[in-house]
Amino acid sequence: MSTAPDPTILIVEDDVDVREAYHDVLDQAGYHVITAANGKLALDWLRHTDEHPSMIVLDLMMPVMDGWQFRQEMRKDEALREIPVVVVTAHREDPGIDCVARLVKPVPLAELLSAVARVCGSPRAA
Amino acid sequence: MPAETTNKIEILLVDDRREDLTALTSVLEGLGYEMITAQSGADGLRRALEHDFAVIVLDVVMPGIDGFEVASLLRRRPRTAHTPIIFLTGAGTDPGSIYRAYSVGAVDYLMKPVDADVLRAKVATFVDLFRMDQRIRQQAEALLATERRMRELEVAEIKLVNERRYRNLADAIPQIVWTADPQGVVTYFNQRWTTYTGTSLAEPNGPKSWLDAVHPDERALCRLRWAEALARGTHFEVECRLRAQDGSYRWHLCRSIPERNRGGEIVGWLGTHTDFDDLVRAREETEAARVRSEMLAEASQILASTLELPNALEKLSGVITQRLADVCVIDAIDPGEEDTPLREPLIVAHRDPGKAQALEESWRARDGVRAGSNGNGDGETTAERLARAGAEPRVLRDGKAQLFRELDDEALWMLSDDARHREVLRGLGMRSAIVVPICNGAKTLGAITLFSARGRNYDMADLGLVEDLGRRAGTALENAVLYAQTERAVLARDEFLSVASHELRTPLSALMLQLGGLERTINGGDERVAKKTAAALRHTHRLAKLVESLLDVSRLATGRLTLNVEDCDLGDLVREVADRLAEEAKQAGCSFELAVDGSVRGPWDRLRVEQVVTNLLANALKYGAGHPIEIDVSADPDTAILTVRDHGIGIATDDLPRIFDRFERAAPAHHYGGLGLGLYIAREIVHAHGGWIRAASWPEQGATFTVELPRAAVVASTSQRLDNTPPPARARASTTENLS
Numbered sequence: 070m071s072t073a074p075d076p077t078i079l080i081v082e083d084d085v086d087v088r089e090a091y092h093d094v095l096d097q098a099g100y101h102v103i104t105a106a107n108g109k110l111a112l113d114w115l116r117h118t119d120e121h122p123s124m125i126v127l128d129l130m131m132p133v134m135d136g137w138q139f140r141q142e143m144r145k146d147e148a149l150r151e152i153p154v155v156v157v158t159a160h161r162e163d164p165g166i167d168c169v170a171r172l173v174k175p176v177p178l179a180e181l182l183s184a185v186a187r188v189c190g191s192p193r194a195a
Numbered sequence: 196m197p198a199e200t201t202n203k204i205e206i207l208l209v210d211d212r213r214e215d216l217t218a219l220t221s222v223l224e225g226l227g228y229e230m231i232t233a234q235s236g237a238d239g240l241r242r243a244l245e246h247d248f249a250v251i252v253l254d255v256v257m258p259g260i261d262g263f264e265v266a267s268l269l270r271r272r273p274r275t276a277h278t279p280i281i282f283l284t285g286a287g288t289d290p291g292s293i294y295r296a297y298s299v300g301a302v303d304y305l306m307k308p309v310d311a312d313v314l315r316a317k318v319a320t321f322v323d324l325f326r327m328d329q330r331i332r333q334q335a336e337a338l339l340a341t342e343r344r345m346r347e348l349e350v351a352e353i354k355l356v357n358e359r360r361y362r363n364l365a366d367a368i369p370q371i372v373w374t375a376d377p378q379g380v381v382t383y384f385n386q387r388w389t390t391y392t393g394t395s396l397a398e399p400n401g402p403k404s405w406l407d408a409v410h411p412d413e414r415a416l417c418r419l420r421w422a423e424a425l426a427r428g429t430h431f432e433v434e435c436r437l438r439a440q441d442g443s444y445r446w447h448l449c450r451s452i453p454e455r456n457r458g459g460e461i462v463g464w465l466g467t468h469t470d471f472d473d474l475v476r477a478r479e480e481t482e483a484a485r486v487r488s489e490m491l492a493e494a495s496q497i498l499a500s501t502l503e504l505p506n507a508l509e510k511l512s513g514v515i516t517q518r519l520a521d522v523c524v525i526d527a528i529d530p531g532e533e534d535t536p537l538r539e540p541l542i543v544a545h546r547d548p549g550k551a552q553a554l555e556e557s558w559r560a561r562d563g564v565r566a567g568s569n570g571n572g573d574g575e576t577t578a579e580r581l582a583r584a585g586a587e588p589r590v591l592r593d594g595k596a597q598l599f600r601e602l603d604d605e606a607l608w609m610l611s612d613d614a615r616h617r618e619v620l621r622g623l624g625m626r627s628a629i630v631v632p633i634c635n636g637a638k639t640l641g642a643i644t645l646f647s648a649r650g651r652n653y654d655m656a657d658l659g660l661v662e663d664l665g666r667r668a669g670t671a672l673e674n675a676v677l678y679a680q681t682e683r684a685v686l687a688r689d690e691f692l693s694v695a696s697h698e699l700r701t702p703l704s705a706l707m708l709q710l711g712g713l714e715r716t717i718n719g720g721d722e723r724v725a726k727k728t729a730a731a732l733r734h735t736h737r738l739a740k741l742v743e744s745l746l747d748v749s750r751l752a753t754g755r756l757t758l759n760v761e762d763c764d765l766g767d768l769v770r771e772v773a774d775r776l777a778e779e780a781k782q783a784g785c786s787f788e789l790a791v792d793g794s795v796r797g798p799w800d801r802l803r804v805e806q807v808v809t810n811l812l813a814n815a816l817k818y819g820a821g822h823p824i825e826i827d828v829s830a831d832p833d834t835a836i837l838t839v840r841d842h843g844i845g846i847a848t849d850d851l852p853r854i855f856d857r858f859e860r861a862a863p864a865h866h867y868g869g870l871g872l873g874l875y876i877a878r879e880i881v882h883a884h885g886g887w888i889r890a891a892s893w894p895e896q897g898a899t900f901t902v903e904l905p906r907a908a909v910v911a912s913t914s915q916r917l918d919n920t921p922p923p924a925r926a927r928a929s930t931t932e933n934l935s
Contacts, residue, residue, distance in 0.1 A: 084701050090708035097712050157704075159697050160746065161802055162757055175703040175739045178711025 076123035076189040077101040081111040081139065082157075083131040091126060094178055095185065099192030107131040108139030115149055123189035124153045126181075129164055140166055153188045202329070204322050205246050208232045209239035209265065210254040210283065215307070219252060219283075222311040223318060236260030240268055243275050249325035250318050251275075255284040255296065263299050270300040279321040281314075283307055371437075371447070371468035373405055377461045379425045381405060388468075393440025405466065410436035410444050417449070428453050428461050437468060445472035480656075487660045490518055494664050498671035502678045504530050505541060507671065511664070512544035519657065520645035521546045522625065524558060527633055527641030527668070530675035541641070550623065557619040594639045596631040596665070598658045602646075610644075620646070627652035631665040635673035643668065689749040696746035703742065707735050744872045747806075748857060751879040758800035758883055765835050765904070766791035766828045768801065772808040773826065776816065784821035785841075787812070792829040797906040803880045804904070807888075808837070810873035811900050815841040818898070834886075835904045842897035851890060877902075 078100050082088040088104050095102045103122060105111035108131060115121065129136035136156065143149045144167070156168040157176060164171075170184045206228045210216045216232050223230060231246060233239035236257055243251070251269070255262035262282055269275040279302040284292065288306070296304055303317055365372040366386040374383040381396065381404055389395045394402050402408065409417050413435035424431035431451040436444035451466035497510045508525050515523040525542040543555035599606040602625050607617045610628060625646040633641035643665050647653060710732045717725045750756045773780075773787045780787055815824045822842035829836050846854060855878040857871070874890075881888040885905045892898035 084705070086705040087701055087708075090705040090712070094708050094712040094715075097715065159700060160750075161759070163759060174700040175707045175735075177736070178708055178715070181708065181711075 075099055075101045075192045077103060077120060078185065078189070079111060079115070079122040079125045080104045081108060081125060081131070081136070082128040083107055084128075087128075091181075094181070098182055098185075100185070108134030108136065108142070112139060112142050115143075116146070121148070121152060124155060124169075124185065126155050126157060126185075127168070128157050129166070130159070137164075137166055140168075155184055155188060203229050204249045204325065205229045205231060206318065206322075207239060207242055207246070207248045207251040207253075209234075209236065209252065209257075209262070211235060211257040212254075215254065215283075219309070219314070222309065222314050226315065226319070228318070228322070236262065236265040239265055243269055243272070243278075247274070248278055250321040251278055251280045252314075252318070253280055253282055253301075255282050255288075255292070263295060266296075266299040266301060279303070279324065281305060281317060281321070283309060369470075371405075373466045375451075375464040375466065377453075377463060379404070379421065379464060382463070391439055392437070405449070405468070408437045410438065412436070421451075424451065424453075425464075431466075434471075436472075445470055446475040447471065483656060486518060487656070490514060490660065491663060491667070495667055498667055502530075502675050504672055504675040508668065509542050509544075511668065512542045515643075515645060515664070516544050516546045519647075519661070521648040522554060522623070522644075522646035524644040525633075525641065525668075526644075527672060528676075530672060531679045554619065554623065557616050594632045594634055594637065596658055596662050597629070598653055598655065599628040599630075600652050600654070602626055602628055624648045629653050629658055629661050631658070631661045633665050633668045633672060635666075635669040638669075638673070640669055640672045640676075685752070689752045692745045692749040693753075696742045696749070699742045700739075703735065703739050707732070707739065710735055744876060747876050747879075748872055751876065752857075756879065756883055758803060760798045760800055762796060763799050763801045763804060765795040765797065765799075765804070765830075765837060766793075768805055769808050769826060769828055769837065772805055772812060776809070776812050779813075780816055780824075783816045783819065785816055785819045786823045787826055788823050789826045790828070792827075795828050795830040795835045797835050797904055799884055799904060800880075803883075807877045807880050807902060810877045811837075811839045811902070814873055814900075815839050815843070815898075818845075819843040822897070830906065833906055835906055837902040837904075838899060840897060840899040845894045845896050846890065846892035846898050847894055848892075851892065854890060855888070 078095055080088060080091045080095075080102060082091060082104070083106050085106075088106070092102045092104055103114065105114060110133075111125070112134070127136050127139065134142075140154065143152070143154075153169045154167070155170045155172060156164065156166055157172045157174055158164050159174050161173055169188055172180060172184060204227065206223065208216055208219050208223075208230055209232075210219065211234055213234065216234065220230050220232065228249075231242050231248070233242050237260055239251070239253065240260075253262045253265060257265075260268075262284075266280050266282075269278065269280065280300055281303045282296045282301045283305050284296075285307050293304055302321070305314060305317070362383070362385070368385075369387060371388045371391060372385040373381050373388065375381045381402070384396055384402075384405075388405075392402070392408050394408075396402070406414060406418055406421065413433075417433050417435050420433050421431060423429075430453075431449075433449050435447060435449060437447045438444055447468040447470050449466065449468050451464050453461045454463045454465055456462050493514050494511055497514065498507050501507050504527070508527060512523040512525055523542070523544045527541050529541075543551060543558050545551040545554050597609075599610070602610075602620070606628070607620060610630070611617050611620070623646075625648050627647040629643075629645045631643050632639045633643060643661060645653070645657075645661060710728060714725070714728045714732060717728055719725050747756075769791070770789060773789055777787075812824070812826070819841035820843035824842075825838075825840045827836075827838045827840075855874050857875045878888050881902055881904065887903045888900065890898055890900050
């Protein structure tokens with residue numbers, strides 16, 4: 070139907086299993102998925118690529134550069150500032166971070182997909 | 196009497212004519228008489244005043260005062276009333292003159308010229324009479340004197356007997372008795388005085404006064420009162436200590452009363468000293484026991500009132516400096532850090548708060564303390580740590596209390612090996628000290644040191660009291676240690692729960708997503724695989740909920756539950772939860788009968804209230820025994836009310852009070868699963884909203900849970916509790932909540 074490319078989603082998550090799970094289910098759902106193990110790697114990739122993702126799914130507690138620092142760096146960067154971010158938190162309390170949606174771990178697949186779809190639309194293959 | 200007989204005999208001769216006097220003198224001469232002559236009546240009267248005459252020879256006819264007048268005057272004087280008078284008169288005297296002569300007192304009458312022999316004979320007769328009279332009088336006087344002497348002897352004898360009896364009596368009684376002269380100089384002490392004081396009047400350097408034995412503290416007062424009594428002649432009474440021969444003093448009641456003669460004149464003083472020292476001591480002991488028990492009660496109350504031991508010990512030091520000491524130093528371990536070396540005293544208190552700081556500085560600057568700060572405390576016992584920290588070493592090493600009745604140089608050395616510190620103690624005038632361990636059983640946890648600068652020195656009774664205080668403080672300290680350990684253990688558990696649930700979430704996240712992906716991949720293809728995948732997913736969700744519950748418990752226990760308050764409709768919220776649980780209800784054979792009375796809105800945390808409703812409905816499903824479950828939502832202007840009523844097994848009355856406690860369930864765990872956290876979490880969330888939750892039930896007749904939520908905004912804080920549950924443990928610095 071649409072010829073537009075699949076939306077690209079950047080996953081920033083330090084746990085390899087969770088990262089892979091995000092990758093698998095979003096990829097299966099038809100999204101183009103990029104993953105990074107921490108904020109620093111994600112930021113490096115973002116700064117060296119022209120194809121900015123449609124959205125970012127961001128974990129908060131990570132080594133090297135955590136979610137809050139990553140978000141701060143993003144906001145400083147004109148090119149990155151507007152990319153929508155969905156934050157995944159460990160608890161229900163407000164983590165005090167700027168985001169379009171907040172998901173609480175463990176995230177049911179339906180919730181993840183609906184949140185992603187709300188932000189960047191449904192993929193072509195879905 | 197013999198002396199009287201040798202007295203000379205004097206004779207008065209009165210005649211106005213010298214030749215007649217010469218004649219008379221010559222007649223009476225040589226008879227051993229002494230003759231006094233007078234040439235007129237007046238001269239004769241004068242002589243009669245100067246001598247005791249045996250006989251007076253008196254011429255009648257004389258110029259001036261004649262013989263009759265002289266005789267009459269002589270008779271009127273007592274000295275001469277009975278002296279014989281012989282009248283001399285010229286020849287041819289008429290009988291009227293003779294009669295007159297006798298009437299005025301003459302005893303004889305002679306005519307001139309006088310016959311020498313007759314005169315001599317008559318004079319001799321009267322001299323004899325005079326002599327006899329004198330002898331009789333002397334004999335009578337001698338008789339009287341003898342009688343008087345005999346009576347005096349008898350009286351002296353009686354006095355002696357009486358005195359001996361009184362002294363025996365005085366020696367027999369247990370009091371000290373003394374007598375003194377009117378000036379207060381002691382004339383007698385009884386045996387008891389000698390036995391008691393070891394002194395006696397007989398000794399050359401014996402006591403001058405009973406005041407010599409009075410204690411110096413009371414001597415001035417006694418002296419003053421005694422002087423007043425002596426001056427006024429009044430009864431004297433005073434209480435004072437008297438020195439015994441061994442140098443000790445005992446309290447006596449000293450009394451003295453004046454002794455008076457018949458005329459009311461003071462002839463002496465009688466004094467007694469009654470020993471009432473035992474009474475004083477008993478009185479003191481009773482008072483001391485009262486003070487001790489009061490103090491112990493106060494100390495126990497202070498120590499039991501709080502687990503904040505440093506505060507309690509500070510208050511205890513206040514009580515001690517108020518009642519027992521000028522300085523109180525408490526060394527003790529910190530109950531929260533019982534394994535950390537103790538380096539300085541916890542509390543240094545002085546009765547005079549102005550002096551406390553200097554004292555405290557000196558205490559903390561002791562050499563022992565500096566030495567202590569070098570060590571790291573590894574491998575040391577508490578006692579060693581305390582000892583190294585400069586607390587009183589021996590007491591801390593062997594846990595034995597020390598009493599320093601007199602703080603002499605040696606005692607000060609034992610208390611402190613720091614010269615400056617000793618100087619400070621000396622400067623503050625410390626006289627006596629006690630050091631006792633703060634102990635629990637054989638475990639020494641610290642020490643209490645007391646100094647007294649005035650009043651009496653410490654004794655064994657004080658030591659016993661302070662030891663008791665030390666034991667009580669030890670028990671309290673041990674309790675505080677155990678409490679701190681328990682608190683730490685609870686905190687560690689809650690933190691573990693928090694960390695564990697976070698850690699569990701990560702693989703759960705992966706599992707849930709992968710299973711979700713798997714379910715989508717199968718997409719109803721293979722029914723058996725799809726069913727099993729759906730079951731696996733359901734179990735994963737359950738697991739996630741259990742993990743969530745554990746995290747909630749740790750949040751609630753550590754007071755970290757915060758509410759995200761927004762405007763919610765309770766009716767809608769309950770309906771959504773009921774819908775979500777419809778499948779489970781079907782499986783449990785129950786149905787939800789929901790009645791919502793209009794729109795019930797309020798400022799609540801939607802997710803948390805959903806959790807409350809979910810927990811209550813899940814609970815009703817679990818114990819509802821397949822009967823319908825009635826849910827009512829209603830409101831008044833202030834409060835929203837939710838009731839959930841089931842008709843299941845119910846809750847025993849005994850179990851009702853604890854069903855909201857953590858890990859509690861009324862039904863046996865092996866019949867009904869779950870962690871027993873649902874109602875606890877529900878109650879905590881309701882309380883955090885400022886609401887109430889309660890349960891009513893009868894066995895086999897179901898249970899009704901009622902939740903009331905305020906419709907006005909309430910500050911979301913778990914510390915605002917309306918029930919009597921203990922507040923959550925104090926929040927400790929922790930980063931676990933931020934782990935994701």
